[in-house]
Amino acid sequence: MKILIMKKNNKNNIKKQFPIFKQKINGNPLIYLDSAATTQKPQDVIDCIEDYYSKYNSNIHRSAHQLARKATEKWIEAHEIIADFLNAKSYKEIIFLRNCTEGINLFVNTYGKQNLKKGDYVIISEMEHHSNIVPWQILQKEIDFNIEYIPINSEYRLDLDWLKKRADELKDKLKIISVVHISNVLGTVNDIKEITSIAHSVGAVSLVDAAQSVARLKIDVQNIDCDALVFSGHKIYGPTGSGAIYVKEKILEKMPPYMGGGEMIREVHKDSFSLNELPWRYEAGTPNIADGIALGEAIEWFNKTVTDLGGYERLVEHEKSLINRFLSNFEEMEWFKLFGSKERLGVITFNIDGFSFSGCKKGTVESNKYGEEIINFLSSKGLCIRDGFHCAQPLHERFDKGPTLRVSLGIYSDEADIDRAVKLIKEGVLRVM
Numbered sequence: 001m002k003i004l005i006m007k008k009n010n011k012n013n014i015k016k017q018f019p020i021f022k023q024k025i026n027g028n029p030l031i032y033l034d035s036a037a038t039t040q041k042p043q044d045v046i047d048c049i050e051d052y053y054s055k056y057n058s059n060i061h062r063s064a065h066q067l068a069r070k071a072t073e074k075w076i077e078a079h080e081i082i083a084d085f086l087n088a089k090s091y092k093e094i095i096f097l098r099n100c101t102e103g104i105n106l107f108v109n110t111y112g113k114q115n116l117k118k119g120d121y122v123i124i125s126e127m128e129h130h131s132n133i134v135p136w137q138i139l140q141k142e143i144d145f146n147i148e149y150i151p152i153n154s155e156y157r158l159d160l161d162w163l164k165k166r167a168d169e170l171k172d173k174l175k176i177i178s179v180v181h182i183s184n185v186l187g188t189v190n191d192i193k194e195i196t197s198i199a200h201s202v203g204a205v206s207l208v209d210a211a212q213s214v215a216r217l218k219i220d221v222q223n224i225d226c227d228a229l230v231f232s233g234h235k236i237y238g239p240t241g242s243g244a245i246y247v248k249e250k251i252l253e254k255m256p257p258y259m260g261g262g263e264m265i266r267e268v269h270k271d272s273f274s275l276n277e278l279p280w281r282y283e284a285g286t287p288n289i290a291d292g293i294a295l296g297e298a299i300e301w302f303n304k305t306v307t308d309l310g311g312y313e314r315l316v317e318h319e320k321s322l323i324n325r326f327l328s329n330f331e332e333m334e335w336f337k338l339f340g341s342k343e344r345l346g347v348i349t350f351n352i353d354g355f356s357f358s359g360c361k362k363g364t365v366e367s368n369k370y371g372e373e374i375i376n377f378l379s380s381k382g383l384c385i386r387d388g389f390h391c392a393q394p395l396h397e398r399f400d401k402g403p404t405l406r407v408s409l410g411i412y413s414d415e416a417d418i419d420r421a422v423k424l425i426k427e428g429v430l431r432v433m
């Protein structure tokens with residue numbers, strides 16, 4: 001009993017650690033259900049950034065003075081924290097970047113460019129975020145390889161039988177399989193260990209987009225055996241402009257450089273240069289020092305918070321119960337159209353029959369009544385949810401859908417958030433029906 005009370009208190013305390021929730025919007029509580037776009041930041045992370053700028057702001061890996069030494073130590077320490085968090089073998093396998101998008105672009109333009117030739121195949125899936133589609137399409141224009149998509153079956157899952165068969169047909173022409181771990185629209189959790197093993201069975205490599213999974217599932221890159229994995233810091237309670245890519249050291253050793261400049265080199269002469277050690281050879285120029293260090297702080301905060309909650313299983317259980325609570329409230333509503341299966345994590349995506357939504361890209365909606373009035377009403381009441389394609393237009397097209405609405409959860413989301421969101425969405429729809 002005592003344990004239960006302690007855990008409940010910890011859950012209630014989570015929101016209090018986020019200063020943004022202290023504010024009112026037009027006298028209403030802030031209900032933030034847009035964490036798949038970006039999470040809010042706990043005070044510890046905000047303090048860490050302030051600490052850097054007010055106490056030891058300095059460039060890293062360069063000067064030998066005290067401030068520079070401290071900043072460099074903290075920068076390396078942040079890499080070590082991420083390596084431990086993902087269970088990488090060493091911090092040498094962790095490259096800091098601005099976000100997940102930059103990580104995928106790095107992999108495409110280094111490993112991809114080096115290993116793909118005309119006629120080869122890259123397989124992605126029908127549920128990818130644009131950041132795992134467009135970089136491949138750009139490189140395809142240069143190299144003329146083929147891109148295929150793992151189909152989604154009627155249960156909104158990836159068809160891995162298709163993938164196995166296709167890998168067997170393509171054999172060594174298949175070079176890379178790059179897939180999302182949790183879809184930011186369907187909330188489907190993909191079996192990335194199985195997908196990696198299919199890639200390896202024909203000598204291909206796997207890249208995992210962990211943007212939505214890193215803050216809700218335990219990631220162990222050695223267990224998954226993936227060759228590379230990317231995530232954004234801002235989706236795991238860290239600052240914007242921070243993120244990382246993990247790449248196996250044996251692959252990194254052979255990969256060509258990405259950007260050239262200071263810090264990625266050991267020596268430079270008029271007609272040559274030599275490369276710095278890993279991972280610094282992939283971090284050219286002055287990086288986002290404050291936010292990278294604060295990403296380390298965010299991961300430490302997250303680890304501690306998950307432990308206090310009772311582990312990842314409890315986090316997932318809590319999220320599933322919030323999703324069920326939300327969905328059960330709309331069971332009787334004929335106008336509520338869920339996109340995807342009820343079995344999902346992180347996001348609930350849906351349409352309101354008869355209305356169209358377009359996010360910030362106005363003018364893309366052609367048919368049906370425009371749902372702007374509903375969105376404006378929800379926003380005026382302090383409810384933050386997202387409308388649009390959620391950067392996954394091919395997925396929407398696959399199911400013949402226009403833009404959708406999305407409610408997404410964070411570690412601070414609770415029953416009160418869900419109940420208020422349900423009440424406001426019903427009210428907003430009834431006002432305009």
Ligand SMILES: Cc1ncc(COP(=O)(O)O)c(C=O)c1O
Nearest residue numbers: 099100101129131184209211232
């Ligand atoms: C599944 C997925 N992949 C990639 C991204 C891109 O993340 P970022 O914009 O931080 O680079 C997102 C962002 O929403 C995402 O949800």
